[in-house]
Amino acid sequence: MAQKPSIPKGTRDFLPIEVARRTYIFDTIKHSFxxxxxxxxxxxxxxxxxxxxxxxxxxxxRLIFRILNSGDKMLKADLQALEDKNLARFANSLAEKALRxxxxxxxxxxxxxxxxxxxxxxxxxxxxxxxxxDRPQHGRYQEFFQCDADVVGSDSLIYEVDFVFxxxxxxxxxxxxSFTIKINNRKILSGIAEVSGESDKLxxxxxxxxxxxxxxxxxxxxxxTEKGLSTEAIAKIQPLFSFSGTNEEKxxxxxxxLATSEIGQKGLxxxxxVFDQVNDLGLxxxxxxxxxxxxxxxxxxxxxxxxxxxxxxxxxxxxGGGRYDDLTGLFGMKGMSGVGISFGADRIYDVLTELxxxxxxxxxGLTLMFVNFGEKEQAYCMKLVKATRDNxxxxxxxxxxxxxxxxxxxxxxxxxxxxxxVGEAEMAENLIQLKNMETGEQAEMSIEEVIVHLNRV
RNA sequence: GUGGUUGUAGCUCAGCUGGUUAGAGCACUAGAUUGUGGUUCUAGGGGUCGUCGGUUCGAACCCGAUCUUCCACCCCA
Numbered sequence: 001m002a003q004k005p006s007i008p009k010g011t012r013d014f015l016p017i018e019v020a021r022r023t024y025i026f027d028t029i030k031h032s033f034x035x036x037x038x039x040x041x042x043x044x045x046x047x048x049x050x051x052x053x054x055x056x057x058x059x060x061x062r063l064i065f066r067i068l069n070s071g072d073k074m075l076k077a078d079l080q081a082l083e084d085k086n087l088a089r090f091a092n093s094l095a096e097k098a099l100r101x102x103x104x105x106x107x108x109x110x111x112x113x114x115x116x117x118x119x120x121x122x123x124x125x126x127x128x129x130x131x132x133x134d135r136p137q138h139g140r141y142q143e144f145f146q147c148d149a150d151v152v153g154s155d156s157l158i159y160e161v162d163f164v165f166x167x168x169x170x171x172x173x174x175x176x177x178s179f180t181i182k183i184n185n186r187k188i189l190s191g192i193a194e195v196s197g198e199s200d201k202l203x204x205x206x207x208x209x210x211x212x213x214x215x216x217x218x219x220x221x222x223x224x225t226e227k228g229l230s231t232e233a234i235a236k237i238q239p240l241f242s243f244s245g246t247n248e249e250k251x252x253x254x255x256x257x258l259a260t261s262e263i264g265q266k267g268l269x270x271x272x273x274v275f276d277q278v279n280d281l282g283l284x285x286x287x288x289x290x291x292x293x294x295x296x297x298x299x300x301x302x303x304x305x306x307x308x309x310x311x312x313x314x315x316x317x318x319x320g321g322g323r324y325d326d327l328t329g330l331f332g333m334k335g336m337s338g339v340g341i342s343f344g345a346d347r348i349y350d351v352l353t354e355l356x357x358x359x360x361x362x363x364x365g366l367t368l369m370f371v372n373f374g375e376k377e378q379a380y381c382m383k384l385v386k387a388t389r390d391n392x393x394x395x396x397x398x399x400x401x402x403x404x405x406x407x408x409x410x411x412x413x414x415x416x417x418x419x420x421x422v423g424e425a426e427m428a429e430n431l432i433q434l435k436n437m438e439t440g441e442q443a444e445m446s447i448e449e450v451i452v453h454l455n456r457v
Numbered sequence: 458g459u460g461g462u463u464g465u466a467g468c469u470c471a472g473c474u475g476g477u478u479a480g481a482g483c484a485c486u487a488g489a490u491u492g493u494g495g496u497u498c499u500a501g502g503g504g505u506c507g508u509c510g511g512u513u514c515g516a517a518c519c520c521g522a523u524c525u526u527c528c529a530c531c532c533c534a
Contacts, residue, residue, distance in 0.1 A: 344534030
């Protein structure tokens, strides 16, 4: 019985042309990561549940794919927990492993586990898929690639500056015409909560403020009220809702607003350092914007928070990142500040597709295909193919002596760049008809000339 | 996880208030064209109408469940 083939929701197959384009993105990112001093590592696609659970907040836990225990391990299910309706505990007893949700937490685990083999500050990059049990939507997949660069073991702010330049360089190299790097600092958000007198409601406040441009001032006030903030507290925060101006103007206003908050002032100082450095050195295409409503990101961030938006397309953030002071502390290693960023390769792919920004070269197929005219010609061409391959030219021979039209159409569909036509006449003269499939131009030349010619393109 | 939406040929979609053998374009195969593709012409192959169940004399069409798509929320790359 023929089964209708399909794949799980939120996942995709990739055709050769798509892989070529994705490779272009990955290579561009890798190139700059390496240039900035990051070395690649890899970690398993699944981790122990206990490594991941509880690191991303309640929402995050819900989105982690669990891996059901197999075989006799199923017998370890904690039925008592089920009876007690302790679903979290019951689930943990059923699934000891889980697919990684991001690359940062596994990296923290990695650093703690291999601390004796690493020199700090340790800089690594990592390009691997992650999985989230989220509802698929535009630009949201259940399986997608993250491209992370992190440095752990230093609280120096020069890394924040470096990451701004990494965003700028990579996205500029990908020819993205316009994008905005939004930056904020968790300490500023803490300062806001402190000034309002509701420090314990930091998360609620930041989540609500984050939605400002979506639900408006009234919506934010409504949400804050629902979360139990006092009218006075809301009144104190309210001036932030009509916040605008240049980065400098915003900084000045915030310095005033957070005058009484030590932690808030610290956040502003950190931010100021980044702005000063970036202004000194200059960006290519990026626009750096201080956005106090930028609050999202994982709740383990403690300092800088980054998010990058591609302008002119309907797409969520294409990159994110931030500083986390105590992530390794969760695995028993204190005093290791880390900071890192992540490129959402799949979203970048969607943006580049929509804006038609992939270079033409990524769509090119095989360099050279020989037409097959029959037994004698086939044997002769096999030698020529070996010669071109030995000289580093991607090449092949059509497998049968099908009609020329069919062979040409096949070459055309595969986006073959050149076709070599070698029949009786050419064999007699020791020549090859080389046809450029794009221009249609055709020229007769020796195999040596073909090799020289194609190695040049 | 909440609310809504979608599913007909490989692809994009028609298919009237339920009524014989479910259509088109593109793609595919063959021929017009025995050594020249991305243009034409002709013919042909291909569909358990997402899946399972129900209502009905009769279901692609109505009802239920489930999966999937897309959208809003939650959250996020």
